[in-house]
Amino acid sequence: AESIYLKDYKAPKFTVKTCDLVFELYEEHTQVTNLMSIERVDAGAKDLVLDSIDLELLEIYLDDEKLPEKRYVIEDEHLRVLDVGDAFKLIIINKIYPQLNSELEGLYKSGNIFCTQNEPEGFRRITPYLDRPDVMAVFKTTLVADKERYPVLLSNGNRESNFKLDDGRHGATWFDPHPKPSYLFALVAGDLGVVQDKFVTASGKYVRLYIYTDRGNESKCKHAMKALKDAMKWDEEVYGREYDLELYNIVAVDSFNMGAMENKGLNIFNSAYVLADEDSATDANFMGIQSVIAHEYFHNWTGNRITCRDWFQLTLKEGLTVFRDQCFSADLNSKEVQRIEDVDALRERQFVEDASPTAHPIQPDSYMAINNFYTATVYEKGAEVIRMLHTLLGEQKYRKAMDLYFDAFDGQAVRTDDFLWAISEAGGIDLEQFKRWYYQSGTPKLHVDEKFEDGKYSLTLTQKVPKAVDGSEQKPYFFPLKMALLDESGKEIEAKTLIVSKESEEFTFKVEKKPVLSINRDFSAPVIVEQSHNDYAFLMKHDTNSYVRYESAQSFGLQTIESMMRGKPIDEEFVNAFGHILDEDKLDHSFKALLMELPSVSAIMQRQEVVDFELIYEAKERLQKHLALTFKEKLLVIYNENHTPDSKELDALNIGKRAIKNRALKLLSALESDEVIAIANAQYNSSVTMTDRIVALDVLENISPEFSTVALGHFYKKYNRDTLVMNKYFSILAASHREGTLDRVMALQNDPAYNELVPNLVRSLIGVFARNYKHFHAKDGYGYKFVADKIIDIDKINPQMASGLAGAFKIYKKMNKVNKKLIKTELERILLEPSLSKNVYEIVSKVLN
Numbered sequence: 001a002e003s004i005y006l007k008d009y010k011a012p013k014f015t016v017k018t019c020d021l022v023f024e025l026y027e028e029h030t031q032v033t034n035l036m037s038i039e040r041v042d043a044g045a046k047d048l049v050l051d052s053i054d055l056e057l058l059e060i061y062l063d064d065e066k067l068p069e070k071r072y073v074i075e076d077e078h079l080r081v082l083d084v085g086d087a088f089k090l091i092i093i094n095k096i097y098p099q100l101n102s103e104l105e106g107l108y109k110s111g112n113i114f115c116t117q118n119e120p121e122g123f124r125r126i127t128p129y130l131d132r133p134d135v136m137a138v139f140k141t142t143l144v145a146d147k148e149r150y151p152v153l154l155s156n157g158n159r160e161s162n163f164k165l166d167d168g169r170h171g172a173t174w175f176d177p178h179p180k181p182s183y184l185f186a187l188v189a190g191d192l193g194v195v196q197d198k199f200v201t202a203s204g205k206y207v208r209l210y211i212y213t214d215r216g217n218e219s220k221c222k223h224a225m226k227a228l229k230d231a232m233k234w235d236e237e238v239y240g241r242e243y244d245l246e247l248y249n250i251v252a253v254d255s256f257n258m259g260a261m262e263n264k265g266l267n268i269f270n271s272a273y274v275l276a277d278e279d280s281a282t283d284a285n286f287m288g289i290q291s292v293i294a295h296e297y298f299h300n301w302t303g304n305r306i307t308c309r310d311w312f313q314l315t316l317k318e319g320l321t322v323f324r325d326q327c328f329s330a331d332l333n334s335k336e337v338q339r340i341e342d343v344d345a346l347r348e349r350q351f352v353e354d355a356s357p358t359a360h361p362i363q364p365d366s367y368m369a370i371n372n373f374y375t376a377t378v379y380e381k382g383a384e385v386i387r388m389l390h391t392l393l394g395e396q397k398y399r400k401a402m403d404l405y406f407d408a409f410d411g412q413a414v415r416t417d418d419f420l421w422a423i424s425e426a427g428g429i430d431l432e433q434f435k436r437w438y439y440q441s442g443t444p445k446l447h448v449d450e451k452f453e454d455g456k457y458s459l460t461l462t463q464k465v466p467k468a469v470d471g472s473e474q475k476p477y478f479f480p481l482k483m484a485l486l487d488e489s490g491k492e493i494e495a496k497t498l499i500v501s502k503e504s505e506e507f508t509f510k511v512e513k514k515p516v517l518s519i520n521r522d523f524s525a526p527v528i529v530e531q532s533h534n535d536y537a538f539l540m541k542h543d544t545n546s547y548v549r550y551e552s553a554q555s556f557g558l559q560t561i562e563s564m565m566r567g568k569p570i571d572e573e574f575v576n577a578f579g580h581i582l583d584e585d586k587l588d589h590s591f592k593a594l595l596m597e598l599p600s601v602s603a604i605m606q607r608q609e610v611v612d613f614e615l616i617y618e619a620k621e622r623l624q625k626h627l628a629l630t631f632k633e634k635l636l637v638i639y640n641e642n643h644t645p646d647s648k649e650l651d652a653l654n655i656g657k658r659a660i661k662n663r664a665l666k667l668l669s670a671l672e673s674d675e676v677i678a679i680a681n682a683q684y685n686s687s688v689t690m691t692d693r694i695v696a697l698d699v700l701e702n703i704s705p706e707f708s709t710v711a712l713g714h715f716y717k718k719y720n721r722d723t724l725v726m727n728k729y730f731s732i733l734a735a736s737h738r739e740g741t742l743d744r745v746m747a748l749q750n751d752p753a754y755n756e757l758v759p760n761l762v763r764s765l766i767g768v769f770a771r772n773y774k775h776f777h778a779k780d781g782y783g784y785k786f787v788a789d790k791i792i793d794i795d796k797i798n799p800q801m802a803s804g805l806a807g808a809f810k811i812y813k814k815m816n817k818v819n820k821k822l823i824k825t826e827l828e829r830i831l832l833e834p835s836l837s838k839n840v841y842e843i844v845s846k847v848l849n
């Protein structure tokens with residue numbers, strides 16, 4: 001496979017002004033008629049080269065004349081039309097087979113629903129086109145299909161007309177006045193249920209809102225609709241951005257490669273991010289829906305109105321839109337909890353990627369398969385970079401800069417540099433050094449040394465910037481570092497945002513007594529802080545910054561587990577500090593539940609030079625058991641005070657009560673006692689929320705084969721026809737720490753509720769197993785072999801899904817000798833596969849390198 005480089009970018013030689021499409025949808029095939037008005041942009045260009053993959057060409061007309069075969073060439077992934085004029089009309093008629101499309105790119109069928117996924121390069125699988133984001137056209141789309149099977153026909157923009165044909169077929173024409181790149185094109189045809197609402201914009205425009213879903217699921221769309229209206233209002237209030245069409249359509253489908261897609265006026269969603277009610281969705285599912293609905297809505301301005309010049313600029317729209325959806329969720333829910341969860345997610349996934357051979361800057365400079373770059377780095381680290389700009393400018397200047405960005409680039413396909421120009425211009429700030437965040441990779445470490453002498457407190461900060469993947473040196477970053485100095489009661493003596501820019505620099509403060517340092521407050525910069533001295537116990541009790549409180553509890557936990565791994569006894573100071581948290585009764589429940597969380601296995605793993613999961617689990621489980629024994633009574637009190645099995649309210653109080661009592665239950669489960677099994681079993685049987693049921697099932701699965709069999713059997717019987725719930729069932733079993741998990745996962749592939757063609761199910765069973773460190777990394781090597789086999793099988797169905805699974809091997813380089821050797825064998829075996837996709841090849845070859 002070949003790499004594509006940012007430095008080789010060339011402007012398009014032709015552009016498409018308008019694109020009129022007619023889709024005739026049939027059961028075996030679809031016929032596409034594509035009428036484009038095209039103009040030459042580069043006077044030196046002779047041939048028009050269109051992107052075209054797996055298309056059956058029927059006819060081509062140039063300015064209404066049928067084009068003879070000698071005037072065009074069908075190349076591997078292109079259609080070349082020879083010797084064209086300056087401006088012309090081109091009609092291409094071709095056939096495609098959506099029913100056979102298992103890659104889920106281009107036009108495909110999810111169950112009985114025709115739908116599309118064109119970002120980044122799916123459109124070339126529908127019709128020959130200049131399939132690149134810097135070619136923007138006005139689209140008109142006509143769909144024709146059987147009226148009974150496909151009563152609902154949708155595309156981008158506003159509906160222009162409906163018509164009936166006499167052979168039982170009907171049609172609809174849609175017109176989108178906003179020029180857009182082909183990746184934002186969408187169509188849907190199906191027999192769908194719909195939920196309708198409306199929104200009146202700040203300037204008084206009336207927008208009709210529709211959510212379409214499989215019939216029978218209409219009642220599960222309420223939460224998504226509410227989130228959509230909240231997002232529309234928030235974007236008006238916070239960014240001054242109004243919606244710009246007469247209607248907004250959302251369609252939920254079951255087979256989808258990612259979360260959702262922001263097609264102009266016609267978002268297509270993985271049904272997991274639309275459908276929810278208290279009986280079938282967890283609190284986390286409800287939160288996820290709110291944030292993904294908002295994310296796709298926010299793309300209308302950051303992504304659609306202003307799009308990317310090329311795919312290297314992906315973070316221009318993704319980092320910015322993630323930052324926007326994070327702020328939205330923070331404003332609507334709890335700011336503190338949201339920030340902690342966002343940071344946690346970043347560290348759990350992005351830090352691992354950034355420490356691996358697949359590390360890349362948020363603006364990569366090369367790729368083999370662009371689908372591999374919808375990463376935690378481009379999205380979540382990208383959002384951290386925008387957040388730093390927001391911190392550097394402050395709310396008001398940031399808003400001024402965003403206004404300038406929208407003013408200057410509306411309707412264009414631009415680069416991250418253009419965005420940074422607006423920030424620099426309106427913010428009055430030089431961003432030359434800051435730009436390193438865009439083209440350097442890896443997570444920098446910030447080493448902190450403190451000194452106190454004669455009323456002077458000094459802080460020496462040293463950046464340790466890792467080398468790039470190719471071994472080249474990288475330079476120090478420019479970033480805002482929020483910090484405070486606290487007195488012995490936790491009061492802020494001084495709170496500041498330091499600007500860090502040198503490899504090493506000293507900051508001094510005048511203070512009377514030696515203060516306690518609270519550093520990287522709110523996680524103002526995505527760095528790893530290393531302190532030569534720490535006050536974790538004090539900070540987890542007293543810091544006024546909730547993020548640092550949480551972070552201190554985590555760091556203290558990490559330090560404790562690491563010293564246990566070195567053979568030391570459990571640090572009773574940590575145990576005491578943990579006990580103090582349990583005693584605090586004025587804390588928000590959700591926040592307290594986070595403070596009670598022990599560091600994840602991944603967090604522990606990331607700090608090891610050579611990883612052995614057996615040692616990590618041994619220490620972590622021992623600490624958990626010790627805490628459960630020491631604080632059994634307190635944990636039971638917390639559980640009983642907050643366990644209200646009849647309540648299913650989704651307000652902060654009830655979500656918090658579920659979070660904290662479930663945290664207590666999970667900690668107690670380390671005791672593996674009959675008492676805890678009875679509590680979990682009762683919770684499964686009596687609770688009315690999916691949140692409670694899932695936690696109870698998870699606990700039972702891990703500590704009581706007997707009760708778990710009964711409860712899981714009951715669960716299966718009740719929900720086996722609800723595929724979104726079955727995802728949870730498969731996940732619990734795939735994540736199980738019990739013996740025999742691999743065998744059960746293998747057998748579950750034959751379960752009638754499982755289907756290898758549906759990405760959600762594959763992620764729930766195989767994907768979750770590949771992150772079950774205990775069994776995936778088992779020293780017999782069978783976990784690796786199984787996942788490698790699945791990567792090979794699934795690559796033939798859906799390469800994007802397969803390369804996602806291959807991500808589980810990203811920690812290869814850090815593994816101990818025994819595991820490393822086993823992984824190497826499997827990865828080399830994958831590379832020997834004759835028709836391996838470039839998606840899997842790129843990940844596996846980089847991991848092995």
Ligand code: HT7
Nearest residue numbers: 117119120257258260261262374
């Ligand atoms: N912009 C969307 C990206 C996306 C996607 C990319 C590759 C393959 C399938 C895909 N589905 C959606 C999603 C988003 O960030 O909003």
Ligand code: ZN
Nearest residue numbers: 295299318321
């Ligand atoms: Zn996005």
